[in-house]
Amino acid sequence: MTDTTRRAPGGGWRRTHPRTLLVHATWPLPPLASLGAAAVLTGGRIPPGTWITLAALTVSFAVVTAVGAVRWARTEFRVTGAALEVRTGAWTRRLRTVPLDRIRTVDLTATPLHRVLRLAALRAGTAGEGSGVPTLDALPVAEARQVRDALLARATPGAVADDPVLARFSPRWLRYAPLTFWVVGGVLIAAGTVHRVLHGMGVDLWELGVVRRAFAAFGTVSPWLTVPAALLVLLAAGAVGAVALYAENWWGHRLEWADGSTLRVRRGLFTTRTVTIDRARLRGVLLREPLLLRAGGGAAVRAVAGGLGDRDENRARSGLLPPAPRALAVRVAGGALGAPFPDPPLPDRGAPTALTRPPRAALRRRRLRGLCWVTLPGTAVLAGGAAACTPALLVWAGAYAVVSAAAVEWAAREAYRALGYGLCGGHLVVRSGVFGRDTLALERSAVAAWTFSSTPFGRRAGLVTLTAAFAAGEGRHRIPDLAAARAPGFAAGAAPGIVEEFLVGAAESGRR
Amino acid sequence: MPGSGTAPPPAAAPALRPPRHRVDPRARRWWTVRALLTVGGPVLLTAVALALCALLFFPGALPWLGPLLVALVVPALLHLVLMPRVRYAVHAWELGGRAVYASDGWYRQRRRIAPLSRVQTVDTVRGPLERRFGLATVTVTTASTAGDIRIRGLSEAGAEELSRRIGAAAQLILGDTA
Incomplete structure (x- = not known):
């Protein structure tokens, strides 16, 4: 591990591993492969443009590799007793010193290529967003682990809990993978991408003999057979894709308390990643139950934590548990929270609900909104078509109106049923949503600001939407459609010290 | 509906008054x-x-x-x-002892309150059009963008004065780095 070539002169400075250069030298392979494929598909005729592309590719490869080699040679790092220091830059030398007690998270990421070369990229995260600590790409796996432990040694005094492992991957979870609307969207996106790539290579899909014959055969069969068959194929392809994606992202998943104050997620099949979250930065957890997953009895868990980066990075890194059995998800959420996850039962399940429900006006509002935005436009368009062209469309207009109104009614009731907010110990608990139902448990002390917002319709119905702002995760969470009269009192009770001095009327109305 | 919390609010429910x-x-x-x-x-x-x-x-x-x-x-x-x-009629602001409070909007109206302990920066911005009318906007940022307070339509002198006062008040309150 400690071969002399990697020792930069003096003071314990180290370089990343030279095999890294190999990782960064493979990017011309996909374009070369696509050029080769194009050559094969077009029967060996190589258009003149290809030679120019090849030349450009060669030149840029040489330049990029040279720059990469210089950059590699000029990047050094060391871990001292107090800080991580990274020196970078070919011309302008830059030394970045990150105090160890500021390091909140350390991720190890390895793409398949990294893994073949037994390397891993290490990324240290501090509290600030986009703090610009350079990624050390890449170190031998053993050394990366050792550096990670050295970086986190300062931040993590504390004892390991009784059973530090909160969840281990089970292949049975794969059955939850296809339970998302992305099954259909994903296939369409993939098909579009393939078409565009082929088109870019000069191969037109519709001109290929195979495709043409298939289409001709398709046209001669009854549409009552072909349309369901096509749908079935689409769904099957989407399901396979979803399972593959799930496996790539979550295979070997393991969520554990690395010690008393660091939560660690390890996951990935080809690309493995490890995300560590400092307990002090973990302000809450989110239980996610999108419609289809909910119907299948599953749920996923996300962390609401600071220091995970911007919105996109946060989305990629905050996952604690993939879609998995709901009971397990609730248990894992509780384990991450350090307290039983308040999983308030739905109002009509017999048990008294712990959450306060918004007034019935919230239900009427949802119903009206659905009718205005879903039922009305479609019916109007179909009815207009009937008036303009053929009366036969009138039947369709009627059918659409009835079916969509029924769907809207169901969705409105389902949405209203889930709505609720309340306090549970030190946590603020909010549940809402019908297509994507989220239950948030957030530390009350994390709330940094309150926003009350309302529209004219909401004001007439006596409703207000309360938004909590906090410096973690997505940064905000909405509590939709509270009774306007209760919202200020709730905000004051949930996070003291923010709204109190602007409240009036408690004393007077109390005396009355 | 039994067991649900849709009962009318208690008589002592406090109300949020508009900023002064x-x-x-x-x-x-x-x-x-x-x-x-x-x-x-x-x-x-x-x-x-x-x-x-x-x-x-x-x-x-x-x-x-x-x-x-x-x-x-x-x-x-x-x-x-x-x-x-x-x-x-809607836009208003107030600097309280422990928090900044502002309301804005016309169709969707918002009232936002952020405690002074979370204030990170106070900016005064004058757009080209605002300058024409001698107006300025004061933006108070917190650690979360959803907690930023923007007070628009202040007079230039008023904006200076307000941002100075918010800065001073935030200094007095012990900072909260969360």
């Missing part, structure tokens, strides 16, 4: 001009141009174009007239 201080009256004119530049003006110009074209060249189009133009122009005029008034 209104913004500068000149803000009304600023909002009117801004609306004229972004929404009202373009819509009105388009409508006039279309009407002229139709009158001169395609008189046959007027029966269906007329109602369409009315449907375009009336909302634009309403926006132009009503929006600044409603905004002036």
Whole structure:
């Protein structure tokens, strides 16, 4: 591990591993492969443009590799007793010193290529967003682990809990993978991408003999057979894709308390990643139950934590548990929270609900909104078509109106049923949503600001939407459609010290 | 519905009062001009141009174009007239002992309260149009963008004074780095 070539002169400075250069030298392979494929598909005729592309590719490869080699040679790092220091830059030398007690998270990421070369990229995260600590790409796996432990040694005094492992991957979870609307969207996106790539290579899909014959055969069969068959194929392809994606992202998943104050997620099949979250930065957890997953009895868990980066990075890194059995998800959420996850039962399940429900006006509002935005436009368009062209469309207009109104009614009731907010110990608990139902448990002390917002319709119905702002995760969470009269009192009770001095009327109305 | 919390709020439910201080009256004119530049003006110009074209060249189009133009122009005029008034009635601010409080909006109205202990920076911004009317905007940022408070339509002197006072008040309160 400690071969002399990697020792930069003096003071314990180290370089990343030279095999890294190999990782960064493979990017011309996909374009070369696509050029080769194009050559094969077009029967060996190589258009003149290809030679120019090849030349450009060669030149840029040489330049990029040279720059990469210089950059590699000029990047050094060391871990001292107090800080991580990274020196970078070919011309302008830059030394970045990150105090160890500021390091909140350390991720190890390895793409398949990294893994073949037994390397891993290490990324240290501090509290600030986009703090610009350079990624050390890449170190031998053993050394990366050792550096990670050295970086986190300062931040993590504390004892390991009784059973530090909160969840281990089970292949049975794969059955939850296809339970998302992305099954259909994903296939369409993939098909579009393939078409565009082929088109870019000069191969037109519709001109290929195979495709043409298939289409001709398709046209001669009854549409009552072909349309369901096509749908079935689409769904099957989407399901396979979803399972593959799930496996790539979550295979070997393991969520554990690395010690008393660091939560660690390890996951990935080809690309493995490890995300560590400092307990002090973990302000809450989110239980996610999108419609289809909910119907299948599953749920996923996300962390609401600071220091995970911007919105996109946060989305990629905050996952604690993939879609998995709901009971397990609730248990894992509780384990991450350090307290039983308040999983308030739905109002009509017999048990008294712990959450306060918004007034019935919230239900009427949802119903009206659905009718205005879903039922009305479609019916109007179909009815207009009937008036303009053929009366036969009138039947369709009627059918659409009835079916969509029924769907809207169901969705409105389902949405209203889930709505609720309340306090549970030190946590603020909010549940809402019908297509994507989220239950948030957030530390009350994390709330940094309150926003009350309302529209004219909401004001007439006596409703207000309360938004909590906090410096973690997505940064905000909405509590939709509270009774306007209760919202200020709730905000004051949930996070003291923010709204109190602007409240009036408690004393007077109390005396009355 | 048994066991549900839809009961009427308790008698002692406190209410959130509006912030004490209104913004500068000149803000009304600023909002009117801004609306004229972004929404009202373009819509009105388009409508006039279309009407002229139709009158001169395609008189046959007027029966269906007329109602369409009315449907375009009336909302634009309403926006132009009503929006600044409603905004002036809604927009307000207040610096309390422990928090900053502001309300804004016209259709969707917002009231936002952020404690001084979470304040990170106080910016005063003057846009080109705002400068014309001697106005300024004070933005108070917190660690979360959803907690940032923006007070628009202050007089320039008032904005300076306010940002200075918020800065001083935030200094006094022990900072909270969360």
